[in-house]
Amino acid sequence: MTPLMREDSILCGDPHGFHRMRYVEWGDKANPRVLICVHGLTRNGRDFDYVAERLADAYRVVCPDIVGRGRSDWLRVKTDYTYPVYCTDMAALIGKLGADTVDWLGTSMGGIIGMILASLPGSPLRKLVLNDVGSVVPKSAQQRILEYVGREPTFDSLEALEAAMRAVSPFGELAPEQWRHLALHCAKEDENGRWRFRYDPAIGDVFKGHPIVDVDLRSYWNQVRGPVLVLRGEHSDLLTADNLAEMQARPHTEAHVVENCGHPPMLMDDAQVMVVRRFLLG
Numbered sequence: 001m002t003p004l005m006r007e008d009s010i011l012c013g014d015p016h017g018f019h020r021m022r023y024v025e026w027g028d029k030a031n032p033r034v035l036i037c038v039h040g041l042t043r044n045g046r047d048f049d050y051v052a053e054r055l056a057d058a059y060r061v062v063c064p065d066i067v068g069r070g071r072s073d074w075l076r077v078k079t080d081y082t083y084p085v086y087c088t089d090m091a092a093l094i095g096k097l098g099a100d101t102v103d104w105l106g107t108s109m110g111g112i113i114g115m116i117l118a119s120l121p122g123s124p125l126r127k128l129v130l131n132d133v134g135s136v137v138p139k140s141a142q143q144r145i146l147e148y149v150g151r152e153p154t155f156d157s158l159e160a161l162e163a164a165m166r167a168v169s170p171f172g173e174l175a176p177e178q179w180r181h182l183a184l185h186c187a188k189e190d191e192n193g194r195w196r197f198r199y200d201p202a203i204g205d206v207f208k209g210h211p212i213v214d215v216d217l218r219s220y221w222n223q224v225r226g227p228v229l230v231l232r233g234e235h236s237d238l239l240t241a242d243n244l245a246e247m248q249a250r251p252h253t254e255a256h257v258v259e260n261c262g263h264p265p266m267l268m269d270d271a272q273v274m275v276v277r278r279f280l281l282g
Contacts, residue, residue, distance in 0.1 A: 003027055003056035005049070010096050012067070012089045014080050019073040021089050023064035027056035034099040035059040035280065036090070038110025040264060042149060042199045044070030046185035047107070050178075050268040051276065058281055059103070064093060066109070068200040070185070078202035086113050094124055103280055107131040107264050108238065112217065119223035128228045129276055132236050132264030134243040135221035139214050141238040141263065146212070150204035154194040161187050161195045170235065170262025178268050227252045229279040231272075233261035254279060 006029075009022040024045055035055060037048040045063030052061040065072040067089060068081055075081060090113060094102055101124050106114035111133035118125040148168050155161040162183035174182075188198045230247055232239045234257055248255050256275045258265040265272055 003053060005052075009072075010089075010093055012092050014067070014075060014077075014085050014088075016075075016077045016080060019067050019075060021064055021067055021073070021093070022071045023062055023093070024052075025063070026052040026061040027059055029060060031060040032099065033059050034097055034102045035061045035105060036093070036102050037061060037063045037105045038066065038090070038107070038113055039063075039069070040108035040110060041145065041203065042069065042186070042197065043107070044185055044198065046070070047182065047266065048105070049181065050266075051105070051273050054270070054273050055277060055280070058277075060097075062093070062097060064090075066113075068203050070198060074200040074202075078200070078205045081200075081203045081206055083113065083116060087116055090117060100124065101126040103127040103129075105129040105131065105267075105276065106133070107267075108133045112137075115217060115220045115224060118226060118228075119220040126226055127280055128224065128226060129231065129279065130228060131231045131267065132233050132239050134230065134232075134239045134247055135216070135218045136240075136243050137215040137217065137238060138240060139212050142207075142212050142215070144237065146204060146207055150201050150208075152196065152201045154190070154196050156194070158183060158187055158189075158195050161197070170233070171264070171266045172233065172258065172261030174266060174268060178266070182266070221247065221250070224250075227254070227279075229254045229256065229276065231255075231265055231275070232257050233263050233265050234259045235261065236263040238263045 003026050005024050007024050009020050012021050039047050044065045048063045068074050104114040104125050111130040118128050186198050232244050
């Protein structure tokens with residue numbers, strides 16, 4: 001029996017007011033074992049439907065749309081799209097869930113949020129899965145991402161939007177229905193019948209006016225104390241093989257490379273999900 005998905009939201013504060021963050025959850029709402037799944041820069045919580053369905057027997061799985069993405073509100077002041085705001089929103093969500101501890105699965109940006117939270121004194125994060133992100137974010141990967149973030153293309157159809165998404169998304173081998181799922185939940189039709197990406201194009205504004213350099217997150221990584229699984233797409237430009245090898249020197253760090261995939265693995269096949277499941281429940 002397929003577990004039922006529920007929708008909910010939480011009101012969060014930011015430096016210039018309040019915004020509503022929406023999320024979906026799976027599994028028994030009374031289950032004290034909670035897994036929070038957080039998406040990448042331009043993505044949304046529905047990316048995790050496949051993995052959530054397969055972990056809902058063991059977890060209450062909660063998948064938020066980070067502010068400015070999915071069905072969550074857009075921020076009034078665009079320079080507030082920062083990690084301090086994202087982390088504050090996640091702390092509010094954990095408080096609402098009433099969980100003493102949580103496990104965390106974060107893809108790219110979602111992994112960075114998890115790494116920051118796991119590094120803090122008294123953190124409720126127990127086990128951490130970093131999906132194709134590490135302790136250094138290379139300049140070259142940022143340049144590639146910023147080539148499309150911030151633009152506001154429109155498309156004649158959902159099919160055209162999906163084709164554009166496929167062109168810049170090295171997610172690996174996905175079935176046609178999986179590509180359609182990813183496109184459907186990151187798209188919206190406007191009042192003129194044109195299709196657009198659902199995220200706020202201004203999420204990239206915080207990068208403007210600054211030189212693009214390698215981002216060093218080792219100060220956070222070195223403070224993470226719990227067990228960590230690091231996933232890497234075989235051809236990823238965001239998590240390099242050298243960075244992964246360096247990270248494995250930290251105690252209680254496991255690694256797994258997903259073949260025939262770039263940035264990031266989408267965790268939409270049973271083999272990938274089983275790696276995550278074994279780590280979380282082992």
